[in-house]
Amino acid sequence: MKKDPFYKSLGYALSGIIQCIHKERNIKIHLVFMILVIICGFLFRLSVIEWFICILLFAFVISLELINTAIEAVVDLCTQEIHPLAKIAKDTAAGAVLVSAIASVIIGLIIFIPKIFS
């Protein structure tokens, strides 16, 4: 099968991100937090390393949210029936997002709290 050119593959990936933003409430919440952190980052003049950490955490959480949406879609494609394995797949994928979000909030607090009080 002929492979799509690079720009088309990029288009598919961007379309995946846009579909996830349309479909999933959680990714909208992550994006709102991301914008707030960026505004606070400029207000509190984050260092280069702190920006690196924030950008990595944004990518970490958003990527896991995209993978969670992909897993939900594949599960729904495989079965519309209630099945314990479908539940495990969906719940563990959602759990991965939760773990990344909790870790990001803790790291965010470690970065911002000293700046707020100084």
Ligand SMILES: Nc1ncnc2c1ncn2[C@@H]1O[C@H](COP(=O)(O)OP(=O)(O)OP(=O)(O)O)[C@@H](O)[C@H]1O
């Ligand atoms: N086919 C299924 N079999 C068993 N349990 C299911 C099935 N589909 C969904 N569930 C249960 O319902 C929950 C919600 O599923 P749903 O497909 O609505 O995801 P969602 O609410 O869109 O998740 P998210 O909030 O992460 O986007 C799942 O986490 C799972 O516990």
